[in-house]
Amino acid sequence: MSTVVAAKHSDAASLVSNTIGEITRHIRTHELGPGDRLPSEAALSRQLSVSRTVVREAFSSLAAMRLIDLRAGRRATVAELDYGAMSLVIEHGVHTEQITVQQIYDVRRTIETRTAMLAALRRTADEVEGIRAHALAMRENFQRPEQVMEHDLAFHLEIAKAAKNPVFSLIVGAFERVSRQTWPIGWRSRPSDAEQLEMIQIHIELAEAIETGDPQSARDLMARHFDESVKALLAAGIA
Amino acid sequence: MSTVVAAKHSDAASLVSNTIGEITRHIRTHELGPGDRLPSEAALSRQLSVSRTVVREAFSSLAAMRLIDLRAGRRATVAELDYGAMSLVIEHGVHTEQITVQQIYDVRRTIETRTAMLAALRRTADEVEGIRAHALAMRENFQRPEQVMEHDLAFHLEIAKAAKNPVFSLIVGAFERVSRQTWPIGWRSRPSDAEQLEMIQIHIELAEAIETGDPQSARDLMARHFDESVKALLAAGIA
DNA sequence: CGGAAAAAGCTGCCATACAGGTTTTTCTTC
DNA sequence: GAAGAAAAACCTGTATGGCAGCTTTTTCCG
Numbered sequence: 229m230s231t232v233v234a235a236k237h238s239d240a241a242s243l244v245s246n247t248i249g250e251i252t253r254h255i256r257t258h259e260l261g262p263g264d265r266l267p268s269e270a271a272l273s274r275q276l277s278v279s280r281t282v283v284r285e286a287f288s289s290l291a292a293m294r295l296i297d298l299r300a301g302r303r304a305t306v307a308e309l310d311y312g313a314m315s316l317v318i319e320h321g322v323h324t325e326q327i328t329v330q331q332i333y334d335v336r337r338t339i340e341t342r343t344a345m346l347a348a349l350r351r352t353a354d355e356v357e358g359i360r361a362h363a364l365a366m367r368e369n370f371q372r373p374e375q376v377m378e379h380d381l382a383f384h385l386e387i388a389k390a391a392k393n394p395v396f397s398l399i400v401g402a403f404e405r406v407s408r409q410t411w412p413i414g415w416r417s418r419p420s421d422a423e424q425l426e427m428i429q430i431h432i433e434l435a436e437a438i439e440t441g442d443p444q445s446a447r448d449l450m451a452r453h454f455d456e457s458v459k460a461l462l463a464a465g466i467a
Numbered sequence: 468m469s470t471v472v473a474a475k476h477s478d479a480a481s482l483v484s485n486t487i488g489e490i491t492r493h494i495r496t497h498e499l500g501p502g503d504r505l506p507s508e509a510a511l512s513r514q515l516s517v518s519r520t521v522v523r524e525a526f527s528s529l530a531a532m533r534l535i536d537l538r539a540g541r542r543a544t545v546a547e548l549d550y551g552a553m554s555l556v557i558e559h560g561v562h563t564e565q566i567t568v569q570q571i572y573d574v575r576r577t578i579e580t581r582t583a584m585l586a587a588l589r590r591t592a593d594e595v596e597g598i599r600a601h602a603l604a605m606r607e608n609f610q611r612p613e614q615v616m617e618h619d620l621a622f623h624l625e626i627a628k629a630a631k632n633p634v635f636s637l638i639v640g641a642f643e644r645v646s647r648q649t650w651p652i653g654w655r656s657r658p659s660d661a662e663q664l665e666m667i668q669i670h671i672e673l674a675e676a677i678e679t680g681d682p683q684s685a686r687d688l689m690a691r692h693f694d695e696s697v698k699a700l701l702a703a704g705i706a
Numbered sequence: 707c708g709g710a711a712a713a714a715g716c717t718g719c720c721a722t723a724c725a726g727g728t729t730t731t732t733c734t735t736c
Numbered sequence: 737g738a739a740g741a742a743a744a745a746c747c748t749g750t751a752t753g754g755c756a757g758c759t760t761t762t763t764c765c766g
Contacts, residue, residue, distance in 0.1 A: 232628060233548045233636035243750070244527060252555075256562050268716060279751045281520075284717085285527040288483060292528030293552055295559045300717050301758035309472045309565045313532050314553050314641075316491075318634070320534045323495045326548045327633055335578075335634045342577045389471060394566055395557070395574045397472035399638065402553075482719070507747060518720045523748085539748050540727035 243278050247286035250276055252295070255306055265303040266296065309394055311401030319405040329410050329466050330458065332403055337454035339399055340384065344434065344450035346391035348443040355390040356439045362386060363435040366428045370421075376428070377411045383431060387438065410466075414457055417464035427456065482517050486525035489515055491534070494545055505535065505543040548633055550640030558644040568649050568705050569697065571642055576693035578638055579623065583673065583689035585630035587682040594629040595678045601625060602670040609663060616650045622670060626677065649705070653696055656703035666695060 251266065260266070269287065273280045287304055290296045294310035321327035347355070362383035369375035381404060388400040418424050430453045437445035490505065499505070508526065512519045526543055529535045533549035560566035586594070601622035608614035620643060627639040657663050669692045676684035 233550060233633050233640060248531070252559070252562075255559075261563050262565065270716080281750060281752085285524055285750095287717095288524040289527050289531030292487070292531050293555055293559075295555065298717080299758090301715085301760085303716075303759095306563060309556075309560050311472060313556060316532055316534065317548075317552060317637070320491070320494075320532075321548050321633065321637075323491075324500050324545060326501065331632045331634050334632055335638070338577065338581045393570045393573055394472045394560065395570050398556070398560075399574070401472060509747080520719065520721090524719095526748095537748080538727090540729085540746085542728095542747075 243282045244285045244289070247272070247276060247278060247282055248289055251286055251290060255295075260306045262306050262308040264306045266305065268303060309398060311398045311404070314398060314402035315405040318402050319409075322406050322409075329406070329461060332406060333454060333458050333461070336400075336403060337451065337458075339396060340387070340454070341447050341450045343388045343391040343396050343400065344438065344446040345443040346393070346396075347387045348438045348441055348446040350392045351390040351438055351441075355386060356435075358386045359383060359390065359438055360432075360435040363428070363431040366431055367425070370424060370428060373412065373415050376415070377408070380411070380431070381407060383435075387434075390438065410461070413464050413466065414460045417460045427453075427460075430456070482521045483524045483528065486511070486515060486517060486521055487528055490525055490529060494534075499545045501545050501547040503545045505545070507542055548637060550637045550643070553637060553641035554644040557641050558648075561645050561648075568645070568700060571645060572693060572697050572700070575639075575642060576690065576697075578635060579626070579693070580686050580689045582627045582630040582632075582635050582639065583677065583685040584682040585632070585635075586626045587677045587680055587685040589631045590629040590677055590680075594625060595674075597625045598622060598629065598677055599671075599674040602667070602674040605667045605670055606664070609660075609667060612651065612654050615654070615667070616647070619650070619670070620646060622674075626673075629677065649700070652703050652705065653699045656699045666692075666699075669695070 251272070254260075254266070258264075266272075267275070269280050269283045272283045276283070287296065287298060291298045291304075291307075293313045294307050296304045297307045298304050318327065318332070322329065322332070347359075351359070362379040365379040366376050366383070369379070384400055385397065385404075388397040391397075415424070418427060430449055434446060434449040434453065437449055490511070493499075493505070497503075505511075506514070508519050508522045511522045515522070526535065526537060530537045530543075530546075532552045533546050535543045536546045537543050557566065557571070561568065561571070586598075590598070601618040604618040605615050605622070608618070623639055624636065624643075627636040630636075654663070657666060669688055673685060673688040673692065676688055
């Protein structure tokens with residue numbers, strides 16, 4: 229039974245792994261939240277009877293997964309939810325050819341048709357403002373692809389945020405790094421101004437649907453957006 | 468504009484971060500795939516003009532995100548896609564009360580109604596066998612909750628696999644650690660044998676729908692499964 | 707009492723050392 | 737010459753000690 233996507237059963241009795249476990253356990257048992265400070269490396273070193281080297285590697289690993297924040301001279305603190313690590317995992321999957329760009333679009337479509345719908349139901353006035361601002365900024369800067377891309381990414385993240393479920397934000401964010409690399413391909417496959425503006429127009433209408441509070445339209449527009457994007461990528465010869 | 472879920476703009480000019488970047492760049496530019504070997508710590512240390520300590524912490528971080536595999540005495544190798552790190556991130560979010568269990572169920576419902584549908588369309592004979600075996604094993608072992616849970620988890624992962632999109636597997640797997648902790652709560656909230664068997668029955672029917680190749684039924688059954696699960700959790704007083 | 711300066715504490719990084727696992731090379735024997 | 741065993745070379749895991757530079761706490765002066 230080859231599992232393709234697996235999780236190592238890490239009994240991994242290495243000191244570092246155990247130390248990571250102890251630290252996360254510490255967070256859990258002490259009910260620490262974002263911003264709360266962890267013991268110093270030296271303290272943990274004594275407490276767990278391992279060298280500071282081991283504690284440092286454990287901290288470093290936790291920081292890589294963005295579970296804690298590290299800053300020189302300061303104590304480590306519990307981190308806020310952050311999609312940085314997940315974004316690296318996805319990017320790694322694409323670069324090692326274990327994930328295709330099209331598979332990512334399939335997942336994004338599934339997720340984001342839902343966030344669009346929820347956003348239309350739950351958005352606050354502020355969020356509507358942000359979403360619309362990004363959509364309009366895409367149109368205004370449409371001769372500067374860099375800018376368009378940044379606003380596009382922010383647009384999708386803002387919708388996820390308006391859906392009021394941080395897990396959706398996490399997942400949408402997880403695709404950010406890859407999107408930065410594939411976005412220009414999609415853009416170039418829409419060579420005329422008309423085609424580019426048409427793509428941007430969908431974003432604007434989507435912003436309006438969310439503003440109006442029309443979940444069905446929001447959903448449909450997001451679906452259309454992804455259908456068009458996939459079409460564009462296929463036209464550009466992306467497998 | 469408070470972002471709630473963020474990604475640190477890691478210009479993070481720390482040596483370790485830079486080294487992590489260099490290593491992932493090495494993987495990318497040399498087009499390394501799973502199993503391929505990376506340079507030794509000493510070699511990278513010389514090549515990048517940093518101490519072995521720094522290289523080690525970078526390796527350790529990459530291993531934490533499951534981008535590479537480390538084993539004593541052996542060279543580091545590029546890892547296969549693995550949801551271990553993502554699962555820790557989600558678990559962290561729940562323990563620090565940045566994510567609620569119900570929010571996870573919302574996302575799982577969105578994702579897994581899709582995987583069920585796709586599985587019905589794309590499954591192989593082997594996968595059907597695996598999926599059904601897990602569903603039946605749930606019924607057979609239904610007096611041993613531990614066993615039921617394990618087969619339940621494997622059931623959902625196998626469906627994701629049958630959907631033939633590793634990103635779905637990654638996401639479904641990302642909820643594994645949390646599920647292991649919340650599953651018993653849902654189970655206990657179905658106190659009678661009849662209720663427990665009813666829940667298991669949905670799994671069996673779902674397996675059948677996937678076997679038959681009926682995407683609509685598969686989808687509906689998965690949706691019902693999650694609706695029931697949420698109801699059970701709410702009954703148990705989970706916010 | 708307020709604020710500046712000194713002290714203490716902490717992290718980032720480095721060099722070195724050695725135990726124990728793994729790979730490669732060498733040597734022996736058939 | 738080939739197969740297999742022994743040795744050498746290489747590699748990672750962990751520990752220790754040290755120092756620069758940043759932060760927090762304490763102390764002391766006005």
